[in-house]
Amino acid sequence: MGRVPPPQEPNGCLQTIVISRMIAQILFVPLALILGGILLVLGAFYAFAEHPLLGFGLVLIAFVALTFVARWEYERVKRDLPPADERDPADPRTR
Numbered sequence: 680m681g682r683v684p685p686p687q688e689p690n691g692c693l694q695t696i697v698i699s700r701m702i703a704q705i706l707f708v709p710l711a712l713i714l715g716g717i718l719l720v721l722g723a724f725y726a727f728a729e730h731p732l733l734g735f736g737l738v739l740i741a742f743v744a745l746t747f748v749a750r751w752e753y754e755r756v757k758r759d760l761p762p763a764d765e766r767d768p769a770d771p772r773t774r
Contacts, residue, residue, distance in 0.1 A: 719737075
């Protein structure tokens with residue numbers, strides 16, 4: 680019988696693509712929030728310059744959107760945590 684060759688590891692280019700995709704996936708939400716905040720401030724300046732009610736409406740919409748994102752993120756993190764009886768009391772992330 681013939682000898683089975685060992686499995687080949689991916690080449691350097693594929694590893695680079697995989698690592699870049701992982702980093703982009705991790706940083707997408709924080710960078711989107713930062714960019715959205717900058718655009719919101721610029722939009723608020725413009726909206727308040729046009730009419731005060733337009734500016735307050737934009738701030739209200741931003742507040743509702745931020746509340747929605749915060750609740751969504753809280754539920755996502757809570758879902759990923761282990762149950763309370765399996766948590767390590769010495770780990771500050773699980774208190």
